Amino acid sequence: MTGGPSRSAARVHGHDPVDAHDHTHTHGPRPDHVHLVRPAVVEEASPAVPVVVEHLHFRYPDGFEALHGIDLAVAPGEKVAIVGPNGAGKSTLLLHLNGIHEPVHGSVRIGDLVVSRETVRRVRALVGLGFQDPDDQLFSPTVFEDVAFGPLHMGVDHGEIHGRVERALAAVGMTGFETRIPHRMSLGQRKRVAIATVLSMDPGVLVFDEPSAGLDPRGRRELIEVIRSLPQTMLVSTHDMRLVAEVFPRTVVMDDGRIAADGPTARILDDDALLHRHGLERP
Numbered sequence: 001m002t003g004g005p006s007r008s009a010a011r012v013h014g015h016d017p018v019d020a021h022d023h024t025h026t027h028g029p030r031p032d033h034v035h036l037v038r039p040a041v042v043e044e045a046s047p048a049v050p051v052v053v054e055h056l057h058f059r060y061p062d063g064f065e066a067l068h069g070i071d072l073a074v075a076p077g078e079k080v081a082i083v084g085p086n087g088a089g090k091s092t093l094l095l096h097l098n099g100i101h102e103p104v105h106g107s108v109r110i111g112d113l114v115v116s117r118e119t120v121r122r123v124r125a126l127v128g129l130g131f132q133d134p135d136d137q138l139f140s141p142t143v144f145e146d147v148a149f150g151p152l153h154m155g156v157d158h159g160e161i162h163g164r165v166e167r168a169l170a171a172v173g174m175t176g177f178e179t180r181i182p183h184r185m186s187l188g189q190r191k192r193v194a195i196a197t198v199l200s201m202d203p204g205v206l207v208f209d210e211p212s213a214g215l216d217p218r219g220r221r222e223l224i225e226v227i228r229s230l231p232q233t234m235l236v237s238t239h240d241m242r243l244v245a246e247v248f249p250r251t252v253v254m255d256d257g258r259i260a261a262d263g264p265t266a267r268i269l270d271d272d273a274l275l276h277r278h279g280l281e282r283p
């Protein structure tokens, strides 16, 4: 298997991490089966945490202004879909939530923590970030080691690790896969294990970029069940409007680095003119 911890930092689209030495942000949860949540998982999960983004502006090092004043408040446990055309700024926004990007103006708050260089380690323990390609998050010889990596890196007591891994795998329907080799599993299974790598850190917020991309109908259905079952606050960027309609009560439409609309998903999906203006389609 390639790489060690440093591989997990390599993703991030080549953006400038606030702290390139802290790799915990790449580890996150993954989806799979139906019958996913056992009561123990719900009982022991960290409390969901609110997210508040205020007046957020961001410019890439080449001078490109990718975000022009984002205001967004997400309540604990709320599930929000972020939609919009390519280049709208969805990923740029999401990468602020765990300090991979640093605002030029404005602020991002995760619970009581304002995201900054000083807080970034604590923020990354609270915010689980899942990337579109699970292979950006899986680099160990076994599923167990991949799911254990985040908590071990955070200094979680060794005695707790087995329980953490077991709960995270149960939450994504992957119990029994501990000794399997991640890179020999199906995309749907790898995606679920990648989500487990985030869940094992006990995050209060989950952030996913295009989680359903590339999945076959069964893999997609299993992912939907996982997302529905997780109690964390969730912000998910996606082009999959059926996923949006089925899972997310609230939808934010982004375009050109701004929020173009924010409201109940049913209302957004009913507004043909709005969808058309931003290159979106009804599911």
Ligand code: ADP
Residues within 6 Å of the ligand: 013, 014, 015, 060, 061, 062, 064, 066, 084, 085, 086, 087, 088, 089, 090, 091, 092, 093
């Ligand atoms: P989305 O996720 O909605 O497709 P992104 O957040 O990836 O959009 O990109 C928003 C804008 O920022 C796009 O115009 C993109 O070209 C630009 N961008 C993304 N990454 C970089 C970068 N590293 N340097 C300069 N511009 C970038």
